[in-house]
Amino acid sequence: MTPDFVESFAALDAIPHVDAKFFGRIPGLNVSVERAEAMQRIGPYHLQLLERYGLGHFPMATAEQVHGNRLSLVTSGFTSPATGADGLITDCKGITLGIYVADCAPVWVVARDGSAGALLHSGKKGTELGIVPGAIRELCRLRDLIPNDLVVVIGPCIRTPCYEVDFAAEIRHQALATGVRKIHDQMTCTACHPELYYSYRKELGLTGRMLATLTLLPAA
Numbered sequence: 631m632t633p634d635f636v637e638s639f640a641a642l643d644a645i646p647h648v649d650a651k652f653f654g655r656i657p658g659l660n661v662s663v664e665r666a667e668a669m670q671r672i673g674p675y676h677l678q679l680l681e682r683y684g685l686g687h688f689p690m691a692t693a694e695q696v697h698g699n700r701l702s703l704v705t706s707g708f709t710s711p712a713t714g715a716d717g718l719i720t721d722c723k724g725i726t727l728g729i730y731v732a733d734c735a736p737v738w739v740v741a742r743d744g745s746a747g748a749l750l751h752s753g754k755k756g757t758e759l760g761i762v763p764g765a766i767r768e769l770c771r772l773r774d775l776i777p778n779d780l781v782v783v784i785g786p787c788i789r790t791p792c793y794e795v796d797f798a799a800e801i802r803h804q805a806l807a808t809g810v811r812k813i814h815d816q817m818t819c820t821a822c823h824p825e826l827y828y829s830y831r832k833e834l835g836l837t838g839r840m841l842a843t844l845t846l847l848p849a850a
């Protein structure tokens with residue numbers, strides 16, 4: 631297999647018992663096809679990557695992803711993909727949350743003590759609907775936290791001037807307004823780096839999807 635492009639984020643790596651990854655373009659795999667076929671082609675590669683990065687034995691919860699703002703609380707008896715949801719939230723250890731993106735932002739919201747986290751799909755529409763501040767409120771309710779107990783990381787997504795709306799900046803603004811202070815924007819534009827990322831806009835809708843993951847690890 632060709633070398634893979636996998637990112638992790640220092641702000642999340644610093645949190646105890648939390649694993650967060652972003653699996654980018656699969657080198658050499660042709661995904662210039664419609665979504666369903668592209669997902670079918672990529673699926674086995676993602677499984678191999680999850681295995682290779684030590685996540686293979688965790689069940690993965692995904693979301694239907696309808697460009698809305700609904701969150702699904704993932705518990706031990708979860709069903710996947712979560713119907714009508716664009717965000718997954720959990721305080722259960724040993725379950726991987728998975729979100730697929732190609733230009734929309736993957737956003738991680740994680741408690742600084744590693745006790746809970748959310749993974750969100752936030753493009754133009756989801757951002758307008760406030761999925762990120764919604765998840766911040768929900769996490770605070772779930773674990774009796776305040777926003778300043780949380781870390782927010784905005785992953786690779788399309789940005790201006792490649793896209794007409796700077797939704798990553800809006801996500802940052804929204805998170806700040808809730809009281810979160812630790813916000814890290816990775817600042818990379820998916821459309822500017824076709825060798826690393828899939829871009830729905832740049833590839834005119836015929837492309838693959840990248841996989842963002844979040845796992846609360848069981849204590850060793």
Ligand SMILES: [Zn+2]
Binds near residue numbers: 788792821822
């Ligand atoms: Zn760009």
